[in-house]
Amino acid sequence: MFTVIVGCSTTGYHLAKRLLVEGNEIVIVEKSLPRCQMMWDEMGSVIMQGDGSDPADLRRAGAARADTVVAVTGRDETNLVVCQIAKHVFSISRTVAAIKDHKNQSIFRVLGVDAVVNVSDLILNSLEHSVAGNNLIRLTSLRDPTKSLVSVIVPADSQAVGKGISQVVDKQELKQSSVSLVLRGNAALHPTEELKLEADDEVIAIASADEEQRLYEMLTGA
C-alpha cells in the first residue's frame, strides 16, 4: 500500500514509522524546512519538503498513484483542503483526516472524507470506559454522522434482565437504532428471539443520536 502523509507532526512521524515497519510505501509531505531537515537525518528521502495543500506538490509526492492520503497537519481547515484535493484532483479512494474540533466531524463526512479521527473523542471514550459499568459508551462514529456504534452494560437491577431483546427494545419507538450483538463473558451472541439478557451483558448497538438515550434507559432502567 502506498500512503501519502501530509504533515510530519509527532502523529505523522509515528504513523510513518509504523507503516514502514509493516512494509508499506510512504511519502511524508512537510511544509516546514527546519522540520524536514531534522527528519531527513533519520528518515531520508521519504520526507519531501512541500505544501500538501498545493496540488502540484502533492503530485510530486506521488499522490496520483497513492492508495491513501492521510492529513495530520494539526489544523482542521488545512486537513480538509488536503483531503478534498486528494479526492477531487487525484481520485484517492481512501482519505483520512485528524481533527481537533469534534464539531467539524459532520462537515468532513458530508464533504466525503472517508475517515475522520478526533483525538478528544478518543480520550473521552477511554475515560468513559474507565468509569465503572453503567454508561452508554460510544465505540465509534459511523459514516452516517447521525449514528454511532454504542455499548451498554446491563446492570443487575435492570428490568431487562431475563427478557428477550425484542421485549426490552421497543422497535416502534426506536426506528433508527438496532441491537447488533450481545457480549457475555468471552462469547459474542446474536440477538435472536430466544436470547434472554443477563446481568453484566454488554449490548452492542447501532444508535442514532436522538435515540441513544432512550435505548440506554430501556436496557438499564430498573
Place this chain on the structure above:
Amino acid sequence: MHVLIYGCTRLTDALAPALVADGHDVTVVDADPDRLAILGRQANVRTLCASEPQMQDYLLDGGIENSGAFYALTGDDHLNVLLCQLASHIFNVPNVLCRMEDPQLRDLYGELGVSIFDNGPDFLGSARDALEE
C-alpha cells in the same frame, strides 16, 4: 437581510459599511478585538470577538442560522473554505462567498461549487450583485 462576515480585514472595512448602507443587518466575527473595535466605530455593525477553538459556536452566536448571506474574508484560504462549506452544507445559508487568494484552490473549489469572492477592483459591486440574486 442578515449578513454574517467572518474575518475583519480591509475588504470587510469597505464591504460592511456598504452593506449597512444598503439596509442589511451585518455581524462581523474576528479573532482580533482591536480590528473589530476600529470597524465598530466606523460602521453600525455588530461585532463578535472569536477564538479559534470555538469557531462553530461563534457562527451560531453570529446568527448564521438566520443569515441570508455569509462571507468568509479572512486572509487564510483554508479557514475560509472550511467556514464556507460549513455555512452551505451544515447551516444551509443560501448565499455564500469565499475569499480565496491561491489561484489553484480557486479553480478547484470553483469546480466543487464554492462561490469565490471577487476581490478585484469592483469587489463591492460584485458582492452587492451576489446579494441581489
